[in-house]
Amino acid sequence: MNLTLRIWRQPGPDAPGEMTVYQVGGITEDMSFLEMLDILNEELILRGDQPVAFDHDCREGICGACSMVINGRPHGPERTTTCQLHMRHFTDGDTIDVEPWRSAAFPVIKDLVVDRSAFDRIIGAGGYITAPTGSAPDAHAVPVPKEAADRAFEHAECIGCGACVAACPNGSAMLFTAAKVVHLNLLPQGAPERRSRVRSMVAAMDSEGFGGCTNTGECATACPKGIGLDAIGTLNREFLRAR
């Protein structure tokens, strides 16, 4: 198929950016979205232009690196990551808009690459269980009910991609933060730091410049890992308890 791409090009953090139009041909259904961009980039290099910069690594939907707003939706039309989106979801002749995550807390570095280090700092503020190496009791010393373990796992599945922030009209990081709080606060091992964790993580979230949550629910719709709004409910309850 032949496609028209309108891609956000921005040479550097402080440079102005703009949507630039490109044509690509010879795209097949089996290609992933990133493979389609690979083809464009190979052509751009041979023309002496700069290829479009984008973050990616695993291309399996697990590392959380890939991050594009496609036709106005973070990760595009399917509920998956950009790297796991395939071209069979597009048709010959389509025009596709490709933009970076847009959020004050995720400044653009170049083209489609943004700085998400604010997420790392939220984790550093309390998204862990203090368990220095060598201090652990036997793994079976504390049984964990299966329901709690399963629910913790489902929230630990967050890949830290930031689509929730990009989708939110306020640029809120509530879903990301909530996923980690639910994961750790549900486990008996996480109980001793339960209150300090939620307080510190919420404070870090606020100081990083993420917006407030007004329950629009866009985050959960965009999340490729299916983290649900119930996580935010739990976060709010944990936060109230911790005050």
Add this chain to the structure above:
Amino acid sequence: MSIQVSSNQGYEHYTVGAPIADTKAPDGPIEERWDRRRFEAKLVNPANRRGRTVIVVGTGLAGGAAGATLAEQGYRVVQFCFQDSPRRAHSIAAQGGINAAKNYRNDGDSIRRLFYDTVKGGDFRARESNVHRLAQVSVEIIDQCVAQGVPFAREYGGLLDTRSFGGVQVSRTFYARGQTGQQLLLGAYQALSRQIAAGNVELHARTEMLDLVVVDGRARGIVARDLVTGKLETHLADAVVLATGGYGNVFYLSTNAKNSNATAIWRAHRRGAYFANPCFTQIHPTCIPRSGDHQSKLTLMSESLRNDGRIWVPKAAGDTRPPNAIPEAERDYYLERMYPSFGNLVPRDIASRAAKAVCDEGRGVGPGGQGVYLDFADAIARLGRDTVAERYGNLFDMYQRITAEDPYQVPMRIYPAIHYTMGGLWVDYDLQTTIPGLFAIGEANFSDHGANRLGASALMQGLADGYFVLPPTLNDYLARTPAVPLTPDHPEVEAVATEAADRLAALLAVNGDRTPDSFHRELGELLWDECGMARSAAGLRKALERIPELRAEFWRRLKVPGTGEELNQSLEKANRLVDYFELAELMCLDALHRAESCGGHFRVESQTPDGEAARRDEEFGYSAAWEFNPSGPPVLHREELVFDHVHPTQRSYA
């Protein structure tokens, strides 16, 4: 002595140097060696640790665990990864699970059995002392991870669930659905994040190590490039740890993350670290086949599918009917036919070679004839669709997303792909390379898996190295090595920085007409053909001739747009390729010199009468540690392997 192995303008031959006499493994009963080593290790006074700096390159399971642990012990850690966050290291993608000799099932597992399985699975090409220690330490890993909040799968009673994996007879694999690597890595990442926030670890994300600084014979730092600004930085330390992962991406197409690369270990090799068994690479039998020339990477489908799926191809070559139109009598369930007792569950290397063989006969299926069927029709008839969905539903979904085919209706197509590299930097019992002060952990070293790695053992090794083995041995090194001040203007430091800058400038200056990826694909295809699943002397010689030609063309025709002073992903790729060319050559040389078959290394000249891999212990019962020689061919140092505990036998699965 000089040995002629090929006649071309690249490596003409190699020379043989002194054998490796001392691996630093303590002697005495194997069960007591690790305790002894730790007892004899010197300690650094806690008050003095802040004054000692350790560089850790890599934030995967090995590096993440090591960085967090060393910082907890009080060292000043400076850590690097090329991703935007430590959480995205390639370890995140591991699916199946992690082994540990917990024997929670009471099914006869023990440290000794895990040790035995690993030595045998490695086809008797690993060092017994190291493997035994790995088995011992495995027990502590699970405790550590549970304490960190890793949500392993649990049973209704609240205790940990396990599964069995890859041809062993006990159930010792702990897992978190199909995302074990993710959950283990997040545990390590969170521990590391705590140390970063506390100011004990200085993290440099989006920063790539380009070279190693060696001063007065000791590793003292690295030269790294800030991938955002393009600035070259020199970082100095008292010791350097490489936790930079494997080199499977030398093949271009592999199951590794796209940016995984060999630059850190290869540059260290060029500075004096021996590289061991580079030809020991693992090919995984169950990956989704490539769908065309645009293919950028290959996706693994968990090996567990072989428990219920049946593998077949049409009996007749060139049969293009759709699978469901091929009657039972015209199908060849070739693994069941060739290996009646193991059937579809033969080890990874055997399943992979058999798939290649039937495709070479023209019986492969799908685009380009590079695929075989993995059929669940019988399993669905026997167990019902629901049970099959419960066991493999997420894998079926992933397959369908990528191929748009429904595995409940039509058989999956699979083909082998490069997955893991057993070779790596040679390390002694302390995980120290041949450069004092340079340590290598995780997939970056060659340590524990011999010629073939068992499923679920890489995660175990990465975490064993990072949490439990490296911290005490590094402590010992620092305690015995006085702190010597060093500044970036030292001539040896400046020379390394200049060399790195010159290389980038040279890449930008070529300004030819071929992209970095086009060269990488060509190199990868050559390696896959000649140094992949089956290797022959003639094919390896051909590759050894072709690689230098391709490299020369690279330096003539490469095109890298942009400058070095900005985020430039083409420059990153080109710079990694320079090292891949050299590594590829050493892999082929190693494969050529090792005229035996063992584990993942199959030399067509060395087969048993029934076509299985024939090991030649008398001649090749050693690890091959290669020394870089700037002015001539590589130098081979043999580490003879001694098996006092597990008696070498020839594998048989017929």
